[in-house]
Amino acid sequence: MSDNNVNDNHWIAGNRIGLLENGEEFFPRVFEAIRRARREAIVETFILFEDKVGLQLHAAMREAALRGVKVDLMIDGFGSPDLSREFIEGLTSAGVKVRVFDPGRRFMGQRLNVFRRMHRKIVVIDGERAFVGGINYSADHLLDYGPMAKQDYAVELEGPIVGEIHQFVLRAIALGGKGAGWFRRRLRQMPDARHAQSAGTADAMFVTRDNRRHTNDIERQYRAAIRAARERIVIANAYFFPGYRLIKELRRAARRGVDVRLILQGEPDMPIVKTAASMLYHHLLHAGVRIYEYCDRPLHGKVALMDGRWSTVGSSNLDPLSLSLNLEANVVVRDEAFNNVLAERMERLMQHSCKQVQAADLASEWSGWRLVRSFFVFHILRWYPALLGRLPRHVPRLTPAEATDLASRRDTGRSNPTGGATQTEAA
Numbered sequence: 001m002s003d004n005n006v007n008d009n010h011w012i013a014g015n016r017i018g019l020l021e022n023g024e025e026f027f028p029r030v031f032e033a034i035r036r037a038r039r040e041a042i043v044e045t046f047i048l049f050e051d052k053v054g055l056q057l058h059a060a061m062r063e064a065a066l067r068g069v070k071v072d073l074m075i076d077g078f079g080s081p082d083l084s085r086e087f088i089e090g091l092t093s094a095g096v097k098v099r100v101f102d103p104g105r106r107f108m109g110q111r112l113n114v115f116r117r118m119h120r121k122i123v124v125i126d127g128e129r130a131f132v133g134g135i136n137y138s139a140d141h142l143l144d145y146g147p148m149a150k151q152d153y154a155v156e157l158e159g160p161i162v163g164e165i166h167q168f169v170l171r172a173i174a175l176g177g178k179g180a181g182w183f184r185r186r187l188r189q190m191p192d193a194r195h196a197q198s199a200g201t202a203d204a205m206f207v208t209r210d211n212r213r214h215t216n217d218i219e220r221q222y223r224a225a226i227r228a229a230r231e232r233i234v235i236a237n238a239y240f241f242p243g244y245r246l247i248k249e250l251r252r253a254a255r256r257g258v259d260v261r262l263i264l265q266g267e268p269d270m271p272i273v274k275t276a277a278s279m280l281y282h283h284l285l286h287a288g289v290r291i292y293e294y295c296d297r298p299l300h301g302k303v304a305l306m307d308g309r310w311s312t313v314g315s316s317n318l319d320p321l322s323l324s325l326n327l328e329a330n331v332v333v334r335d336e337a338f339n340n341v342l343a344e345r346m347e348r349l350m351q352h353s354c355k356q357v358q359a360a361d362l363a364s365e366w367s368g369w370r371l372v373r374s375f376f377v378f379h380i381l382r383w384y385p386a387l388l389g390r391l392p393r394h395v396p397r398l399t400p401a402e403a404t405d406l407a408s409r410r411d412t413g414r415s416n417p418t419g420g421a422t423q424t425e426a427a
Contacts, residue, residue: 009207009217015159016200017333019313019341020133023141026154027053033125034060040070042169044122046079046315047136050087057137058090065095072096072173074398076118077103079136088401098401099173101327116211119326121154121315127166130157132206132331134238134302134315141300148269150300151349155313155331159199164206168329173398202335209316209328218316218330219323223249225306225332229258234346235304236263236294239317240277246318247280254288263349266293269300276319285359292354302330303342311339 020026034041034057041064048054065071073091075083077100091098101118123131133154135141143149157165209218219242226233226249233253240262254260262284268274274293281291302318305311314330316322333339350356 009205009221011203011205011334012159012161012164013203014196014198014200015157015161015202015204017202017204017331017335017338018156019338019345020131020135020154020156021345022143022150022152023053023135023139024143026131026133026135026141027056027137029156030123030131031056031060033123033129033131034064034071037064037069037071037125039126040072040124041126042072042074042122042124042166042173044074044118044120044169044172045137046076046117046119046121047138048073048075048080048083049136049138050083051139053139053142054087054137058087061096062091062094065091070097072169073098074101074118074172075099075401076101077399078117079119083401092401099398100401101398103399115321115325117321117326119315119322120208120329122165122169122329124162124166124169128158128162130162130165131155132157132165132315132329133313134300147267147297150269150298151294151296152300153303153313153345155333157204157331159202159204160196161204161206161331163196168206168208175398202333202338204334205332207312207314207330207332209322209326211325211327216323218314218328219243219246219318221312221330221332222246222304222318225304225310225312226250226253228310229253229306231307232259232261233304233306234261234263234343235318236299236301236346236349237304237318238265238298238300238302239273239319239322240264241280241320242318243323247283250284250289251287254284260289261292261346261350262289263292263294263299263346263354265299266295266355267297269298281357281362282359285357285362291357292350293357294349294354296353303346305339305342305346307339309334309336309339311335311342313342 020029034043041061043057043061048057061071061073071091073096075098080100088098102116121131121133121135131154133152135152135154139145140148141150141152205221207217207221208214209216223246226246233250250260250262264277265273284291302316302322303311303313311333312330313333314328316326316328316330322328
């Protein structure tokens with residue numbers, strides 16, 4: 001799709017949007033919403049582990065299904081590979097529809113289905129309430145997990161925007177094998193989104209990335225907001241190695257006087273994450289961009305705000321996998337109150353949990369090596385979107401869990417998220 005085409009992304013007015021930080025705020029809201037569902041609960045997630053968080057989600061979905069709620073769960077075949085037969089059958093026997101996005105077999109213990117993953121994290125309840133963000137269903141999103149607990153964000157939504165998110169997740173199920181007839185029948189059962197009552201004052205836009213029509217929608221929303229910014233830009237992103245055009249817009253914004261701040265990983269879950277981002281530090285600092293490394297624990301958030309109204313929260317990192325390969329979903333918000341809440345949370349991180357990177361900190365690097373490295377980084381940034389786009393674009397498959405070999409790999413026990421979350425999410 002052409003970069004000049006805005007496709008069908010559009011602002012929808014009249015929404016209430018609440019920010020949820022970490023698993024402590026997110027999980028109770030989601031589990032309670034599933035338990036209160038009257039007709040339908042749809043959950044999409046990249047990672048679902050069979051730990052204390054996964055078992056709570058399991059119980060909530062099973063309880064809802066047993067009292068007649070239509071419950072659909074979509075997990076990614078790479079991100080959630082180790083669920084036991086007992087776990088899967090506990091859901092399907094209660095009536096939960098469990099589908100796996102592109103399940104893959106292992107070769108010598110290694111997962112090979114690395115590219116073009118379903119990386120979204122979405123929940124829709126009764127077509128009236130939705131959750132979108134970056135938080136997976138694993139215990140490493142809780143502070144009591146320890147030093148490797150992740151810092152992350154999601155949003156809870158009510159209002160007309162939920163109808164659009166609802167249609168999207170139903171279409172994803174239909175495209176995965178249920179078919180157009182099933183999709184039309186489900187649409188007829190939905191409340192008409194055009195007549196949804198206003199729930200608040202926020203304008204919202206639901207923006208996705210796929211490998212067909214919407215290959216760069218999320219990145220274009222970022223670039224457009226950066227170009228329009230006049231006062232401040234704050235981006236907190238776990239995996240930061242964006243394309244050349246986004247880096248160029250950040251540098252231009254800083255040079256025209258915008259206060260541009262990046263919050264990146266200082267204690268990454270994988271060392272290569274910090275190494276890749278740090279290769280851009282000279283390029284950004286010399287243009288006036290301020291860089292903060294979050295050092296309390298691994299940063300997993302994917303949020304940003306521009307000036308006093310524009311904000312976004314979602315699943316998309318600013319790296320090659322999210323921007324050029326994975327299936328992602330972000331909510332973009334135009335609302336002063338939400339922007340202020342997110343700005344306050346980001347300011348707290350920068351003041352109390354971050355170390356600001358100074359140009360002097362990088363002066364010890366050999367200048368000749370820096371020039372060589374900058375040359376290669378520049379060309380990687382410029383050409384990697386086109387190169388990655390040449391990778392095979394397989395047709396996504398949604399396979400019923402009982403038809404995959406996920407459960408057969410581990411008939412008993414519980415998967416251990418230590419290391420597993422790091423491995424899958426970094427991919």
